[in-house]
Amino acid sequence: MLDYFALGVLIFVGIVLFYGIIVLHDIPYEIAVHRNHPHQDAIHAAGWVSLFTLHALWPFLWIWAMLYREDRGWGFNHGKQGASQDADLVKELAELRQRIEQLEGQQAASHDERKEG
Numbered sequence: 001m002l003d004y005f006a007l008g009v010l011i012f013v014g015i016v017l018f019y020g021i022i023v024l025h026d027i028p029y030e031i032a033v034h035r036n037h038p039h040q041d042a043i044h045a046a047g048w049v050s051l052f053t054l055h056a057l058w059p060f061l062w063i064w065a066m067l068y069r070e071d072r073g074w075g076f077n078h079g080k081q082g083a084s085q086d087a088d089l090v091k092e093l094a095e096l097r098q099r100i101e102q103l104e105g106q107q108a109a110s111h112d113e114r115k116e117g
Contacts, residue, residue: 025051028061036070 029044037043043065050057068074 021051025055025058028058028065031062031065032068035065035068037065037068039064039068 025047026044029040029047031037032040032043043061046057046061050061
């Protein structure tokens with residue numbers, strides 16, 4: 001009877017280890033899904049490849065999944081600098097629009113003078 005119990009424990013431990021390793025390799029994919037990563041499918045596929053390459057790719061997949069965040073992209077925008085840059089761009093856009101309106105007004109005036117003359 002004890003032999004059957006030991007066999008059952010061995011089978012149970014084997015199944016738990018098998019599925020545990022699969023769940024462990026899906027962690028980078030789950031991070032990518034949570035962060036709405038644009039390369040979710042590639043990270044998931046690479047996780048399976050890593051499973052068959054003795055986990056060589058897994059640390060890199062973790063890093064790859066952690067690099068992207070939906071609110072800041074790849075992390076190259078640094079808070080206040082990005083906000084001031086956005087404000088500068090809005091100011092420049094307003095100046096360009098004003099300049100275009102002036103040029104269109106000059107062109108319309110020039111066109112009217114040609115019609116009269």
